[in-house]
Amino acid sequence: MRFLHTADWQLGMGRRFLDPERQGQFDAARRDVLGTLGRLAVSEGCEAIVVGGDVFETNTESARTVRQAMEKLKGLPLKVFLLPGNHDPLNAASIWGSERFAQACPENVVVLRDETPVEVRPGFEVVGAPWRSKRPTSDLLGDLLGALDPAPPGVVRVVVAHGAVDAVAPQSDPVSLIRVAGVRAALEAGKAHYVALGDRHSTTEVTPRVWYSGAPEPTAFVETDPGNVLVVEIDEDDLSRPPMVAKHRVATWRFRSVEGTEGELNGAADIAGLRERLDAMPDKERTIVKLRLRGVLSVSDKAAYDDLRRTSEDLFAAVVDSSRSHLEVRPDDADFGTLGLSGFAARAVDDLRELATGPDPDAARRASDALALLVTLSPLSGRAS
Template identity: 35%
Template sequence: MTSPNYQDAVHHVRFLHTSDLQIGKTLAYLGDDGQARFNEARLDAIEALGKVAVDQQCSFIVIAGDVFEKNRLSARVLNRAKEALNKLEIPVYLLPGNHDPLTADSIFYKTEDLEKIHVISDSQPIEISQDVELIGAPLRSIRAPHDLVNEVLEDLEPTDTIRIMAGHGPTQSFGEDSPERIDMVKVSEALDQGVIDYLALGDTHSAQPVEAKKRAWYSGAPEVTDFHNKCGGRDGGENNSGNVLVVDIYKNDATDAVVEVQEIPVGTWTFEEIDANLTTAYDVDRFLERLRSYPEKARTAIRYSLQGSLPIAEYARLHGVIEELESTFASLQVHKRYHDLRIAPSEEEISQLELGAVAQAAVKELQELADTDAAESEAARDALNLLFRLSSSSEGH
């Protein structure tokens, strides 16, 4: 990654920006087996970002907050994380975030024995080289009392050399104003004046610029941690995680810095929501084929919501295959809030059950209940499904 117009710039630096590893994060729905693989992936992400940093000839790595899920982790989780961090070949600067704030019991005090790992414990300039300095706004509590980033910026003067800042937290553009939100208007002014040249942010898990000239970025999490929300017509959640940022800064004097950012994928997990309407056997085939098509099911979590109505046979076939696939995925679960798939047995299907008059009446009652929004509707659908499967099984003997 080069900038032809700035190859002769007086000052240049290339570094890797990441955040939100949240080492030690647990997700109950993954179960013990899936959680173990998820834990391993977070450690593998450290190795992966280190490889990118070396391959891209970065001078150092900035992890902008939430390195750890919380300050109290088991010795096993912490020691394995320290081992992975200690293997990185270039210096690493860790910023305490809201998950791992620099409190009296901070987990960062247990990383002081790591040679190349530096905790940004205050807002004093850190000299990376003659050309580059790093300044951070570490969190000292789970929630910042005010805009820590701009508090630091207020005391800084423009500089002809390169100055990078690391911060953690939401910006005002991400929702309603509150005291701790980072005022990006003020940040942009500081960038224009050469007070800083790049703001490395952590907090949200999707990589994205948050400043018009793309000089301030959320790196996103290097390994996916949650779903990209699609069920129920939504579009939110994590939609660009699993990347790290390689940042180049070229500068001659205080006001002419040029920033180039490259997103590089390193994540290995997939978290996805599927929303589908099923009314025919073809629809069922398409949905099941989509599930089968995921190449790394052991590192894939799926949450699905289905709408429509199906004959009993198709409904039973659908759930039979889903049950078979559940053990191959890290997680395969229904999103109950948006799920509304109903059973619509044909007269032929009901007659083929060869039930007596009382049982047929019970089937009709179950069908009517299954087609409602009552709390018992799901149980009614399961009962119809089981009844058909048992009936089909007995016919085959």
């Protein structure tokens, strides 16, 4: 038998670096991927979809967000099991108890509201460990597995949970941290045959029977392998065999960092190289780029970089500066030799050049920016707009 494992849809998520138009496109992609994974589940012969928490970004998402999401799931010829996670816990203000969700929820969508196993069909059941607050006071998966009896003979049991695992993220909250040793013991005891996890946005195998599916659309630069869903196949005739887990990429957006040697800018050749790397990136309108740049540029080279930056901001979904970027501008004689300045203008440039190489970093930055603007706007610079 097969089922599809996904998690961390976080519908309604906002990204501060996206303008309203790009944010709308980002929202649409997160909705559209639900249709993609639904079609994949059907084409792969899956009997169910299990979602390991954080369906919504918050419990306050609009009726429109809820309706559009449920519309993507309505009509699928299989059940979809949704687990409340830390973003949308099953508390007094829960979206799961709201009228807007009740009105939109189709018959094939099941919210895992407690720890009672739910039958998908004879021989296949799903049980979840829902979050009831943003800060649990215990290992919710461990609590669930400790209370479960072994699955009845001939029954495949899939457990759905959400949170950090000590083997993957030991720095997380120790109170609610999932203890992988306890999970392994429960699997060996036959209490479950697969654990579908959410919370980690990168696809990750914890053990052969315990996986994070990752988020179906990426959400941040730190993610190593987002944008996937998992099709899991369990041999019902031999439950001792590890499941077969196939990763399917469904994402349409990308987060791309330019750093290290790629981010070294020390002259015109480096700027040309950066331009080539950015030009080569596909699907720019769905790519968010973070620039971690280091180096020393002349004012003319900085003006050329600024041109490249403006063009990139028009083409990409967003261009974000890393807080660790450090581009230093050092004016040289070639920057101003062709400007033909005299009198007050020439003295002003000399004063700015002195400030740009002075000990005050804020004054140096402002002076460098002023000099770069002068070179950019000068008709003789070849960069007049």
